[in-house]
Amino acid sequence: MKNLSRELVSRIQEISRPVKIMHVCGSHEHTIMQHGVRSLLPEEVEVVAGPGCPVCCVPAREIDECIELARQGVTITTFGDMLRVPGSRGSLADARADGADVRIVYGVGNAVEIARKLDREVVFMAAGFETTAPTTASEILSGPPENFSVLSCHRLIPPALRFLIESGEVNLNALIEPGHVSTIIGMKPYEPFSRDYNIPQVIAGFNPLDILMAVYMILRQIDRGEAKVENEYKRAVKPEGNLKAQKVMDEVFKVTEREWRGFPVIPESVYEIRDEFSEFNAREKFDIEVEDTVDTPAGCICGAVLRGVARPEECKLFKNECTPTSPIGACMVSREGTCNIAYRYSSF
Ligand code: SF4
Numbered sequence: 617m618k619n620l621s622r623e624l625v626s627r628i629q630e631i632s633r634p635v636k637i638m639h640v641c642g643s644h645e646h647t648i649m650q651h652g653v654r655s656l657l658p659e660e661v662e663v664v665a666g667p668g669c670p671v672c673c674v675p676a677r678e679i680d681e682c683i684e685l686a687r688q689g690v691t692i693t694t695f696g697d698m699l700r701v702p703g704s705r706g707s708l709a710d711a712r713a714d715g716a717d718v719r720i721v722y723g724v725g726n727a728v729e730i731a732r733k734l735d736r737e738v739v740f741m742a743a744g745f746e747t748t749a750p751t752t753a754s755e756i757l758s759g760p761p762e763n764f765s766v767l768s769c770h771r772l773i774p775p776a777l778r779f780l781i782e783s784g785e786v787n788l789n790a791l792i793e794p795g796h797v798s799t800i801i802g803m804k805p806y807e808p809f810s811r812d813y814n815i816p817q818v819i820a821g822f823n824p825l826d827i828l829m830a831v832y833m834i835l836r837q838i839d840r841g842e843a844k845v846e847n848e849y850k851r852a853v854k855p856e857g858n859l860k861a862q863k864v865m866d867e868v869f870k871v872t873e874r875e876w877r878g879f880p881v882i883p884e885s886v887y888e889i890r891d892e893f894s895e896f897n898a899r900e901k902f903d904i905e906v907e908d909t910v911d912t913p914a915g916c917i918c919g920a921v922l923r924g925v926a927r928p929e930e931c932k933l934f935k936n937e938c939t940p941t942s943p944i945g946a947c948m949v950s951r952e953g954t955c956n957i958a959y960r961y962s963s964f
Contacts, residue, residue: 624828625656631839632658636787637831638780638924640666640773641794642952643822649961651824661831664786666924667776667876668794669952670744671697673922674769675877679703680906681767681899682741686716688902691734693727694741696720697950700943704909724755724766731764739898743769747796749887750861753868756889756896767898768887770869771876773797774805775885781813786924790834792827793819795849800865802857803845810843821849868893877911877946878919916945921954928955929964 639645645665648654654663667673680703686692692708699709699720712718721727727740742752749770756766773794780786793806798819809815816837820830830848837843847853869887876882889897898904912918915933920926928934928947938944940956947955958964 620825621656621828624825624832628661628828628832628835629658631835632661633835633838634660635789635835635838636662636664637790637792637834638664638666638786638788639668639792639794639820640777641668641792641796642950642954642957643796644668644792644794644820644827645954645957646952647822647824647827649957653824653827656828657831661835663792663827663831664788664924665921665954666780666786667878667922669947669950669954670748670771671695671701671950672918672946672953673771673876673878674698674701674743674946675875675909676702676704676911677875677906677909678741678767678769679708680705680909681904682708682739683711683716684904684906685739685767685898685902686711686718689736690898690902691717691719691730691736691738692741693719693721693730693738695722695743697952698741698743700949701946702913702944704907724752728755728760728764731761734763737763737765737901739765739767741767741769745771745773745794745797746800746865749865749869750800750858753864756868756893757864760896762895765896765898765901766889768869768889770887772871772885772887774801775882776876776879777806777809779879779882779885780923781809781815788924789815790838791815791817792830792834793817793845795819795821795826795852798847798849798853798857800858800861802853803847803855804857806845810845814843816843817845819845819847819849819853821852876922878922913944918945918947918955921947928958929962931955935959935964
């Protein structure tokens with residue numbers, strides 16, 4: 617393994633040039649930080665983290681919606697990480713401390729089991745990218761009980777990439793595409809970025825060699841004057857993705873626009889439940905009104921971190937007031953959050 621990484625690093629050095637590569641995956645950031653991958657790369661080869669943490673990308677408005685539902689007496693079920701993500705006026709953990717019934721589940725199936733046992737309304741707050749959306753869709757298709765519904769916070773990666781490329785804020789030249797998301801969506805959704813914006817892209821796996829290989833493959837494309845989508849993670853990602861999963865997602869979800877934390881409204885970037893399944897859509901089932909929302913607490917630069925234009929170490933609150941045990945912003949809450957990862961591995 618050491619020999620292989622040495623070989624890759626030396627090949628990278630041979631064709632190195634100034635380039636800014638963005639990845640959009642919490643697991644990629646974890647590997648990069650844990651194994652010091654950035655320190656192996658030439659200074660001119662920059663790898664920046666984008667919006668790769670699905671929990672962090674959920675905007676305050678959607679947390680506020682859940683808190684409002686909890687106040688109406690609905691049982692809220694969601695992943696553990698979501699509990700401490702800040703809404704505009706507190707988190708779901710705060711709502712629970714105030715007496716709301718907020719429960720941690722390991723998946724949508726768990727939430728349905730809870731609904732079957734309870735004589736009250738149960739809402740599953742469904743966060744996650746294309747990787748987790750198929751399980752939510754399958755559960756809705758399998759006929760959950762009447763007292764169960766979903767508040768969909770599922771988000772799609774390619775529209776966020778398009779936004780980042782077109783905004784020009786990050787000035788990215790290349791993309792390392794997320795392995796997990798790509799197992800579902802395949803290679804095709806990324807193709808327009810190479811064709812229309814001349815962006816080399818490589819879908820990568822999750823060990824340090826995968827990342828080094830992806831960087832090398834990107835530099836090789838640039839060296840050859842190419843811009844295309846390559847698949848370094850062939851052991852898991854098929855070019856067409858998972859067609860079965862795509863089918864259930866298409867059946868249950870429609871694509872709509874909504875804001876992401878740190879981003880304005882991104883067109884066609886969110887999955888909402890189709891009208892045919894509106895009885896399982898919490899936004900249709902309940903009257904949810906939330907006031908104006910505030911996405912980032914004072915001093916927190918999570919938005920800039922999520923857009924890849926700032927590092928956690930640039931935040932004045934990092935490792936001071938903001939830590940994983942006492943997180944101020946969303947990026948410090950989840951173990952996939954860039955600030956949380958930096959807290960654990962950065963020497964800053
Ligand atoms: Fe926000 Fe904390 Fe990250 Fe600063 S360190 S950007 S306050 S989450």
